[in-house]
Structure formats: C-alpha cells, structure tokens
Amino acid sequence: xxxxxxxxxxxxxxxxxxxxxxxxxxxxxxxxxxxxxxxxxxxxxxxxxxxxxxxxxxxxxxxxxxxxxxxxxxxxxxxxxxxxxxxxxxxxxxxxxxxxxxxxxxxxxxxxxxxxxxxxxxxxxxxxxxxxxxxxxxxxxxxxxxxxxxxxxxxxxxxxxxxxxxxxxxxxxxxxxxxxxxxxxxxxxxxxxxxxxxxxxx
Numbered sequence: 001x002x003x004x005x006x007x008x009x010x011x012x013x014x015x016x017x018x019x020x021x022x023x024x025x026x027x028x029x030x031x032x033x034x035x036x037x038x039x040x041x042x043x044x045x046x047x048x049x050x051x052x053x054x055x056x057x058x059x060x061x062x063x064x065x066x067x068x069x070x071x072x073x074x075x076x077x078x079x080x081x082x083x084x085x086x087x088x089x090x091x092x093x094x095x096x097x098x099x100x101x102x103x104x105x106x107x108x109x110x111x112x113x114x115x116x117x118x119x120x121x122x123x124x125x126x127x128x129x130x131x132x133x134x135x136x137x138x139x140x141x142x143x144x145x146x147x148x149x150x151x152x153x154x155x156x157x158x159x160x161x162x163x164x165x166x167x168x169x170x171x172x173x174x175x176x177x178x179x180x181x182x183x184x185x186x187x188x189x190x191x192x193x194x195x196x197x198x199x200x201x202x
Contacts (some may be wrong), residue, residue: 011071041158044179045128046076048156051082052183055176059123060151064088066112066146068104070095073156077126086122088112109134113141117149125150125177143168153186 021133053060060082065073068087074096077085087096087104096104107116125146135141138141139162147169155162158181164170170186 071100
C-alpha cells in the first residue's frame, strides 16, 4: 500500500493522536506517519503490561506483539526477560526495527483474519492500543483466527472496547485497570474457569 512521507520527519512532527485521527482518519494517519510513530502513552503501557504479567503470569515462551507500534510492548517484555517475540504491524515496522533492532512483519488485521499466520503457534498474543480502532464488523473474524494460533490473548486498551465474545473463540479471564488503561486477559472459550476473575488496580 503506497504511503507518502516527509523525508526528514521526526517523531516531533507527528500530530496529537486524537486530532490526527480526526484530520486524516486512522488508516491514513498510520500510512503517513507510521515510520516515525511513537505512542505518547508508552510509560502507561509499560506499567500496565508489567502489572498484567505479574497478575496473570501468562506463558511468554513465544509472544506475538500484534500491532507492535514502535516497540513499546516488545521493549517492556524484553526488560521482563522475554526474548521470543514476533512483531507485526503494516504501518510502523520501520519505527519498530529502528527502536528494537528486530524485524516486524507487515501483515494487516485483514490478512491475519484471512489466515496469514495460520501455521504458527504463540503462547501469548499481546495487542496494545489497536483493537479498539478496528471496525466491529471485522473483529469476529480476526478474534477467531487469533484463537487458532494463540493460547492466550492480552489486550491493552484506553477504552472499554473491544470486548471479545466467547463465540469468537475467547472468554475474558480477568481485567485490571490502572492509569485509565484496561488490560484484559483472554483464554480460549473452553478454558474460562482456569484463571481467577478480575482485579482493579487503580
């Protein structure tokens, strides 16, 4: 997908996220600024991810950092000792590589929903600050495909959405809230009873 950029752009050139979404639209924003993108909520993301890992102790033997941005989740997981991490993001893979030294694959949500990662298996999938932007009509197919390749799913979101349904392959095993960011931990629908319920860490 073609993307236009300013050749000497820096992270400071990225407009405020909410304003940019309104001005450009979500997809167009990431097409234009993906190479220099930085999530302004990175300190909160790192803090909430650390709380989630400590609270639920997900298996991090092999992690998919879905919609990996510029590496916020990957860098935080590395600090926790996790090394087997695959990053995926169709717009920010250059920013991810620049910060983490790792290559990110450029699959879209639509491609993943269609089975682009079907041959893989992950112990945990982490998706931070991304699924709430996906049109609700596209969410069931993506969630179902993720349930076929992942043993657990951790979603970090600044909103109440998304909320996955058991018929999409996932049941919510718990939620915690810190600094106005929600972490939801999902297991395959038939494993709902194996993890304790929610916590509020505000």
